[in-house]
Amino acid sequence: MKKVFIYSSFERFWHWTQAALIVMLMLSGFEIHGSYVLWGFEKSVQLHRHLAWGLIVLWAFAIFWHFTTGNWRQYIPTTQKLAEVAIYYTKGIFEHLPHPYKLTKLRKHNPLQRLAYLFFKLIISPATWISGLLYMYFTEWTAWGLAGYLSLFWVAGIHTAAAFLMMAFFCGHVYMAFVCSPITAHIRAMITGYEEVEEDE
Amino acid sequence: MRTFFLLIVLAWMTTGTAFGAADNSGSPDLFGRIGNTSSADHHKLAILQGPFKNGPQVTKVCLTCHTESAKHVMATKHWTWNFSNKVTGQNLGKLSVLNSFCGSPHSNWTVCSDCHVGYGWKPNGIPIDARAYDFTNESNVDCLVCHDTTGEYHKSPEDGGQVFDLAEVAMSVGRTSRKTCGKCHFFGGGGDGVKHGDMDSSLYSPNRSLDVHMHAGGLNFNCTTCHTTIGHQIAGSRYTPKAKDLHGIDVPGWTDATRTSCESCHGFTPHPKHPRLNNHARRVACQTCHIPFLARGGKKTKIWWDWSTATRLNSEGKPFSEKDADGYETYTSQKGTFRWASQIVPEYFWFNGLIQYTLPGDPIANERPLKINNISGSYGDSGSRIWPFKVMQGKQAYDPVQHKLLIVHTAGDDDSALWKHFNWDKAIKAGMASVNDTSYSGKYDFVETKMYWPAAHMVAPVADALKCTECHSRNGRLANLTGFYMPGRDRFPLMDTLGWILVAIVSIGSLSHAALRIYFDVKERR
Numbered sequence A: 001m002k003k004v005f006i007y008s009s010f011e012r013f014w015h016w017t018q019a020a021l022i023v024m025l026m027l028s029g030f031e032i033h034g035s036y037v038l039w040g041f042e043k044s045v046q047l048h049r050h051l052a053w054g055l056i057v058l059w060a061f062a063i064f065w066h067f068t069t070g071n072w073r074q075y076i077p078t079t080q081k082l083a084e085v086a087i088y089y090t091k092g093i094f095e096h097l098p099h100p101y102k103l104t105k106l107r108k109h110n111p112l113q114r115l116a117y118l119f120f121k122l123i124i125s126p127a128t129w130i131s132g133l134l135y136m137y138f139t140e141w142t143a144w145g146l147a148g149y150l151s152l153f154w155v156a157g158i159h160t161a162a163a164f165l166m167m168a169f170f171c172g173h174v175y176m177a178f179v180c181s182p183i184t185a186h187i188r189a190m191i192t193g194y195e196e197v198e199e200d201e
Numbered sequence B: 001m002r003t004f005f006l007l008i009v010l011a012w013m014t015t016g017t018a019f020g021a022a023d024n025s026g027s028p029d030l031f032g033r034i035g036n037t038s039s040a041d042h043h044k045l046a047i048l049q050g051p052f053k054n055g056p057q058v059t060k061v062c063l064t065c066h067t068e069s070a071k072h073v074m075a076t077k078h079w080t081w082n083f084s085n086k087v088t089g090q091n092l093g094k095l096s097v098l099n100s101f102c103g104s105p106h107s108n109w110t111v112c113s114d115c116h117v118g119y120g121w122k123p124n125g126i127p128i129d130a131r132a133y134d135f136t137n138e139s140n141v142d143c144l145v146c147h148d149t150t151g152e153y154h155k156s157p158e159d160g161g162q163v164f165d166l167a168e169v170a171m172s173v174g175r176t177s178r179k180t181c182g183k184c185h186f187f188g189g190g191g192d193g194v195k196h197g198d199m200d201s202s203l204y205s206p207n208r209s210l211d212v213h214m215h216a217g218g219l220n221f222n223c224t225t226c227h228t229t230i231g232h233q234i235a236g237s238r239y240t241p242k243a244k245d246l247h248g249i250d251v252p253g254w255t256d257a258t259r260t261s262c263e264s265c266h267g268f269t270p271h272p273k274h275p276r277l278n279n280h281a282r283r284v285a286c287q288t289c290h291i292p293f294l295a296r297g298g299k300k301t302k303i304w305w306d307w308s309t310a311t312r313l314n315s316e317g318k319p320f321s322e323k324d325a326d327g328y329e330t331y332t333s334q335k336g337t338f339r340w341a342s343q344i345v346p347e348y349f350w351f352n353g354l355i356q357y358t359l360p361g362d363p364i365a366n367e368r369p370l371k372i373n374n375i376s377g378s379y380g381d382s383g384s385r386i387w388p389f390k391v392m393q394g395k396q397a398y399d400p401v402q403h404k405l406l407i408v409h410t411a412g413d414d415d416s417a418l419w420k421h422f423n424w425d426k427a428i429k430a431g432m433a434s435v436n437d438t439s440y441s442g443k444y445d446f447v448e449t450k451m452y453w454p455a456a457h458m459v460a461p462v463a464d465a466l467k468c469t470e471c472h473s474r475n476g477r478l479a480n481l482t483g484f485y486m487p488g489r490d491r492f493p494l495m496d497t498l499g500w501i502l503v504a505i506v507s508i509g510s511l512s513h514a515a516l517r518i519y520f521d522v523k524e525r526r
């Protein structure tokens, strides 16, 4: 095994900040939705609005980073080894077979991850923030000439749908973070930046 | 900017029409001035020393200086009891409408005329009706009923007759007060708090929580502080309420200078720290959150009045009454069955200020309960806002053959008054005759009715205003207002179910995967 530097400090900062923001947004969002009482509706609305801006700013930086560093290429989907990776998680992992995909700084996501993250970045995130911003500026629709095209029912519906997808993604993602050996390896990598990978033969 | 405008408005109010002058209570006005700031002390006017035999004599003296005042008063609803709604074309006013409390003043002048700003409805103690009343006689204008500051003045002989000193009352005149206005307006419908739900005698001296503006130890507003008065014309109307103020702050010279809307002083952005709430104000009337309950001053208001049970007599053939534990009448042989309530959650409707009445003589609609007044407004109409209402319900006499509401002669000493003789047929005949309506078929029945009273008084400070979840919750206060999406109240049942199922599948899938890993781990290690 050797240690490879995979996650730059910006990535790690971005990842954990985004994680914290999304957890809080999820908690406040579903309170606004009426699913439970946590901080109280009023507090949740305020929190949700402030955190939402935080997330948008963070995303703006992240998008900038992705394009300036070329890291966006990490998310180009590939079918190469896709089946192997899928078979690994449903079968090989139980037999302690090695992971069929080797990470490097240039290819830090396995093909399954690529697909999942691409879906997150292209579908879930934009749906969340576009619908969220429209939701936030509901009272400006008339002034912006949008009133005739939008209804709050649909905007809120899309926002809630995206929120559910995000929650499902989040649950799966958190679990996958521990699918490695030792189980804290990924977490440690996301903190220190170094992931242990098997040496090439 | 906001504060600046507020200051302008306050300065205008204080120097101008609303108060500052003749505050006999000794409490400081908004600028801390104590005492009488009026330019005339009526005690020093020889002409007012009396003695006076009756009210009209006082009026004649008033008019020697205030030469135009009677004409002004005579042009108001307070005098004419007549109002024409230009939009609906309906003729309204007390002489035309019928409400779901006492019905109509016609034929009932002996009681109802007490709240007319005039003398002469009962010459020699015998009531005359509107057809015989002299609406042109200036000395019939009752100046004292509004301008009395002693609290002693009473017009009605039922109040114990004229035991006070008219000259003293005349010399003590001043601006109107919560007391003078309240004497009629707090007692509408036949008693304290009966009618409105947002006005009763608790407003004589309210604390801050009951009314943030009228708070006796605070801002101490009068009715006319908001109901601005020019030439005795008083701003504000129950017939044509301003459901959405489009002017905002009323700066003299810029706008119509009426202050019967919250926006006239507070503008369109009354919550400096909460732009969210300012946005709400476009579609939600200030009253909706700031009048959290009706009848919250400790008095009850009447919410149900069933006339159909009236005229029952006890075993001795005498009228009787029943009261609830708090002393409120729940039944009287004269008036029927009542229900009262306090701390009532209002009902909420979209409202654009347009009200259509079911007038006596109109064929009644088929709906039940029949709407005595029908309010309009909708989510789709940008001139509508959500308003709180007291909804009065009950049963009233109608003609099942002619399909019309009936005017009933209730009060009087004659041989047909319902409250004396308990005979509906006679009382209806007399009531209808008083408005020259000969259509009564001879059959009467009772129809369930409903009447809407928008609430605008007993305005609560922030601490007592509604919290978000009163409405933004599954079964909140606005549960009945459909056709628009509201966060916290509405959801997407199918999607919510699917969403939670998806989350459950991912979670259970992950946990199963983990379990399998552990299982194989343990197995391998053995």
Ligand code: HEM
Binding pocket: A022, A025, A026, A028, A029, A030, A032, A033, A034, A045, A046, A048, A049, A052, A053, A055, A056, A128, A129, A130, A131, A132, A133, A135, A136, A137, A156, A157, A159, A160, A162, A163, A164, A166, A167, B486, B487, B488, B490
């Ligand atoms: C760009 C980021 C986001 C923006 C701009 C945003 C904005 C909003 C706004 C404006 C509301 C309506 C409540 C209010 O008026 O304050 C809302 C509600 C909600 N948000 Fe977000 N949000 C964002 C991110 C998220 C995230 C990440 C989640 C969860 C994963 C989420 C879940 C929800 C939920 C469930 C509701 C309630 C929807 C309803 O019941 O109508 N939001 N959001």
